[in-house]
Amino acid sequence: MQTTLLEAIVKRRGALALASAVTLSLALAGCGSSNGGSAAKADDKGIITVNTVEPQNALIPTSTNETGGGRVLDALFSGLVYYEPKTGEAKNELAESVESSDQVVWTVKLKKDAKFSDGSPIKADNYIKAWNYGANPKNAQLASSFFEVIKGFTAGPTKAGAQAPDVPELSGLKKIDDYTFQITLNQPTSDFALRLGYSAYAPLPDVAFKDMKAFGDNPTVTSGPYTLKDKGWKHKESIELVKNENYSGPRQAKNGGLTFKIYLKSDAAYADVQSGQLDVLDDLPAAAFSTFKSDFPESNANQPVAIFQSFTIPDRIKHFGMDEEGRLRRQAIAYAIDRETICKTIFQDTRVPAKDFTSPSMPNYEKVMKQTKGGEVLKFDKAKAKELWAKADAISKYDDTFTIGYNSDSSHKDWVDAVANQLKNNLGIKAEGEAFPDFKGLRDAITKQTIKGAFRSGWQADYPGMSNFLEPLYSKNGNSNDGKYNNEQFNKLMIDIAKLPVGDEQDMKFAEAQSILFTDLPAIPLWNSNVVGVWNKDNVSNVAFNWKSEPVYYEITKNAK
Template sequence: MKRNKITLAGVGLLTAGALALAGCASNNDKPDSGNSGDGDAAAIITANGSEPQNPLIPTNTNETGGGKILDAMFAGLIGYAADGSVFNDVADDISVDDPQHLTVKIREGLKFTDGEEVTADNFIKAWNYGALASNEQLSSYFFEDIEGFSYDEDSELTGLEQVDDYTFTIALNKPASDFAQRLGYSAYYPLPDVAFDDIKAFGENPIGNGPYMLDGEGAWQHDVGIDLVVNPDYDGPRKPANGGLSIKFYASQDSAYQDLLGDQLDVLDAIPDSAFGNFESDLGDRAVNQPAAIFQSFTIPERLEHFGGEEGNLRRQALSMAINRKEITDVIFQGTRTPASDFTSPVIDGWTDSLEGSEVLDFNESKAKELWAEADKISPWSGEFQIAYNADGGHQAWVDATVNSIKNTLGIEASGAPYPTFAELRGKVTDRTITTAFRTGWQADYPGLYNFLGPLYATNAGSNDGDYSSADFDKLLSEGISATDAGEANKLFQEAQEVLLKDLPALPLWYSNVVGGFGKDVDNVEFGWNSVPLYTQITKN
């Protein structure tokens, strides 16, 4: 069953009044996964992955390697179906009382894998931990809208109030029309009490409440893989139809693809660029090539020499216009990528390719040279321009093509700067010791325009790797998320992007399809709106 070129019509921002009805369905309306939840213990599904950057703490994981594992081990208040629609998981009901107040009731009798019952307090404690300034959690930004949040000092989230063991309320410090839609993201997962005894040790051996759990001591072999088995106490809509999940951390996508062809891997969500020309003929109806909510870019921090102030703005524009995105997507990616015209994704409701200023993303050799010369008048260019990337992610070909385009257009030295692993690259990015531009991108946490903008470019946002700050952008973003009309909200998000097109805190490159495949021994394989396979519904023949 080949899946090509699907679209996600109608998936977007939900108005406050609709959230209680359409945004978070009752548990009786959960999606039919097509399985009984009786997972065959012998039917372990093997999949590709990457070593997590950090210990597996939900509020400190904002990259795909760790996120894939956390999503398997934990259950949030809601989940996301293949088309991006939401369904209740731990939640029994989420009601939006008004644009700033929500009431959450969770299902009774749910357990963590250590036997502790999941209660409202587990959510409140976990969110307060994630929001505390001194804990320096990468996803603390996701609690910014809750009353009591502070970036500057330790402050309790006073907007969280427990009503009883299974009910709590959320008071926001400003309207956030998509807040209920966010609650399936990993930052909002609950934590058992034992996590707070030694949070670092917990991150190495996490105890969740989701469909899968660690397969005993030593289940996580760093830089090798992680083994998960079915959690027999999970009682929710994602009951596994298999016996577990073995995620292998590959040093290269080519190795993973060869394992898929050799029946040593069941599911692969990243075909290497070297196989783009033949993977569909290799795999036949087991090949997957479909749009996904993934955006690719690279970031140049303002702190780097030549990239601050007016000079930096001119150089970013010049570099952007020096990149022949169409040629790169045609030659390197062979129809699996589309040149970007904004900072979001065409599969998200509200996307447009008609933003004012988007011409800065067009290849324009003469204008690029002109802008670079203007920057040289402020301070003559020196050194070599480099883009850092992780060598284990299949990025070398496009990085080489991109820097060659820059080199040939601007007449400067330009090259790629490889790091062996994703974790090593991200470590340099997050501790701000990296001294070059670096590849960035976004796989959406939930299907809304705001998710591509707020976490990456808002002042102090946890994934704002370039430390960008713009009062104009922040204002438009705030107005957009406060709007209760979806059309008005999307209009404001589009205006906010027009500010980004002037400043280019990241240089948009292309939108990605999820390009993957699966082996002969599995069935019921489906890739979701955000490119991640729905592992729980996969069966082994």
């Protein structure tokens, strides 16, 4: 494995000035796709039309932990750092510097020329107030656990419907002057600076705190390369963004704005990009996997990215608790799935069978995998699956229907049906998909814990680090721990990992943590995704996809007519 700049910086435990922090271990040579006709004259006022699904919640950085709203927030808001599209390297965006001599106390100096879209300066208070708001469970923030490492954090209730406690502000945040603030953590955290490009750490303007609900529905004062057109969120139809003329950072928009068209069916989006009604699409219907290259011979992409797909089985589901019966059933299901066949027949080799709970694009991936135990459960073995299921039935007979919830406004039906059929054929049980009309409906059922069975899950990396695939999804207080998994040994390992510098000891802890997950299987790993995208080359040029699968929206240019 190559040694990243972040590794060298952390090992010497010196000052951290984020010009470049980490490079994905997967060689992404050529990951930027064909330029789609970059010789065409560009219309810098042109609006780029792209796809999304209806966000689950308001457009507040700490209210989102799903990709429908996340991609919009990334365009609207800036972080202290951003991630270079091709490699995932962390570079300064709103920060002049982020420094620490002990990985506990961090000093942030802001760029003094940075402004919100209304022209007001971005100051230390905009971060301190935003982070205190986001960390407070009274505000029902989905991303609050990203502040857990900061001194003074108080966790919210773990049971659905429980009332959140009154909490003090984060004592670890201290204003030094208008453009400098200090962050004190609960413990040394080697990758803290790397995390700061995630949208949860974005600053908020003063106007947001006058009425946060109204702001989330209409965030027209933003810090990123775009801002929302006034009343530009037309629910279940579109989200219209315009270029932020006051943005002075490195992600300068080369177009006049973005219109996120909200689709209920990916085949409708595919038809629109073919006809020119949509410029760029990164969610193809399964039926198009065998034809997209011929349909778009000069304007397609198929490249590995930091995405992990699974389905989660909450331990509150009868017969699937974290006991002997439940573990036997989870292992049986893992063995019963022929991932390779699904990847070939449904996804046409645009997916790779998962070997663990993270992504091959993470630093030191191979070293961690060599030390991880239990991964054999991801190898298809019908006989082993039936044997384990029979052992579980000897404890308590299973007569229910195993369901996998998914949203039908995206391309998930085919693989869910395929997995359900394999479970029926290989385990001799009743299994089927449970379709929700849209992503928001599925997410609401998951977060309210009203869903009755398993549900599709997975992760698109927030920042390029292995911890990001593990801590949010499986730690007790993880903001995306939708299955409410709680293993004390795993929780402790995540705390220990955060204290360690990049290197052999940290890799060993990652392996230990994944070995625990392979024993408990709170989620069933399926595959790692490629981003598969197409675009209408008559409409747009300079189309590329970033390290975590999304179009690099600010680089896309509209062809002048």
